Amino acid sequence: MLYDKKIVNRIKRTEGQMRGVIAMMENDKQCQDVVTQLSAIRSSIDRTIGLVVAENLVHCVTNPDDDERSSEDKVQEAIKLLIKSR
Numbered sequence: 001m002l003y004d005k006k007i008v009n010r011i012k013r014t015e016g017q018m019r020g021v022i023a024m025m026e027n028d029k030q031c032q033d034v035v036t037q038l039s040a041i042r043s044s045i046d047r048t049i050g051l052v053v054a055e056n057l058v059h060c061v062t063n064p065d066d067d068e069r070s071s072e073d074k075v076q077e078a079i080k081l082l083i084k085s086r
Contacts, residue, residue: 001059007051014044049085053078 021037057078061071069077 001056003052004055007048007055010044010048010051014041014048017041017044046085050082053081053085 018041021034024034057074060074
């Protein structure tokens with residue numbers, strides 16, 4: 001599957017947030033501030049997971065020749081991926 005540039009950019013932005021949190025920890029910033037940033041990172045990753053699963057599902061359903069499974073099987077797999085990410 002080809003990943004949309006917007007999704008890759010989301011991950012890069014999240015990577016930057018992680019580096020920022022590391023810097024905060026190294027500079028002994030307040031626990032509350034670090035946790036706030038970590039929570040934002042988790043949210044960003046959760047949204048990205050949803051986008052990746054959705055894009056994959058759209059790809060599988062619109063390109064049935066790439067995969068012999070039924071549409072129902074593909075939807076069930078997408079649901080399992082979303083549940084697994086929680």
